[in-house]
Amino acid sequence: MTPKIELRGVKKRFGSKVVLDGVDLVIEPKTSLVIIGGSGTGKSVALKCILGILRPDEGTILVDGEDITHIGGAARDKVMRKFGMLFQGAALFDSLQVWENVAFGLIQGRGMKKKQARDIAVAKLAQVGLSADVAELYPVELSGGMQKRVGLARAIAADPDIIFFDEPTTGLDPIMADVINDLIVSTVRDVGATALSITHDMTSARKISDRIAMLYGGRIIWTGPTAEIDHSGNPYVDQFIHGRADGPIKMAVKA
């Protein structure tokens, strides 16, 4: 079977700082993969390369077997329609009402009529546990957890093939984090999508993933089924998942 997403030797550097140093990664259809790794290890950069927000210096990125590394314009828009993304800070458009946020990709990206898009938006909000009266509010009137839910509703509004989650639980209290984790698991299953998440929250990673990959030093140093992460035999992975200050990973004091 063709992998949903495949990264081959992806390299990216900013000035003299090498962030990704040959990332190889395969994500099978309808599975959920979580990339773990410390702050500043390039998890977000890897995600942005796949999304086409950043362009890798070397390497290839394939989606459904199609090389999307260097495409632009209409071809890029077509690939973007397969994607949905939940941003770390939700990244809701604060000049638009909640329902307009959720319906944005339907109206602007796909040219759907407002009335129809609004109905879908309200249905998607219900799917993430928000009632229809939230639809009229503006994002600033919502709590952090509700904003995340709206962000999730927006990400799934167009029934994407692939959903990206950037630090989905960061900044939430443990209970709300678990609620969001549950929502991620159920929505990804309901939509039948492939999921790629990045996080350093191990509780979340264990809960929402089928497979886990660890990014360190610009490369994927370990990848395997979630159940095997405790027996990886990899000292770097062990140190990370147990959150130990001592170990092979030395925290850079200077950025």
Added chain:
Amino acid sequence: MNPFAAIGRAVLTVLAHIGRLTQFAGRSIAAVFSPPVYGGLIGRQLMSIGYYSLPVVGLTALCIGAVLALQIYLGGNRYGAEAIVPQIVVLGITRELGPVIAGLMVAGRVGAAIAAEIGTMKVTEQIDALTTLATNPIKYLVVPRLVAAVIAMPVLTAIADIIGVYGGYLVATLNLGFTGSIYLKNTVDFATRQDIVSGLIKAAVFGFIVALMGCYNGFYSKGGAQGVGNATTNAVVSSSILILAADFVLTAILFHTS
């Protein structure tokens, strides 16, 4: 520190900025002429760039026109040429002060707002979010502002011209003993089509500069609140300087004096 390295680094930084700005401008202009066109967004920007700038532009134009009349009267008085006030006022306002004052006021009011809004969208990942929703951020954010500014600025300037002349008229008739009808007749007889049109052309260019610099600085802002603050400052400073530089170049081109 090696002084040559410092100079080299500064030169490279400036060149990188110019290159990036040129690229940004090119992409933005290309996006103006390709679908989709967001008519509603252009309308909203016309309101915020044009309509809401009317009070501040009108007020400054009134003051400038009044001061201009007073100064010309006092200067002309030295060799008995004070009757020239209406002619110089209309020339100064339509050719120079109308478009430049409107441009600088809009740079302060609108350029700053554009940079702050787009900069905040940038640092809160809203611009990335647009991309993931299959919407081109240049088309959605930059094009409406560019188009609205290029349309609104000549209109604002035309209004500033009228109010500026009126400011001169007020001072001349109330303080300097001019007869209203003669003042207006001298104004209308003296002003040529070229005086007015050249000012409106300048205004359109200034509008482009303000919107472009606001969007550019917002788009490339980074690093949270401070970054947005810097972007706002840079947008106002750079568009003000570019307006004055472009004013000189445009004057030389439009009046073939070079």
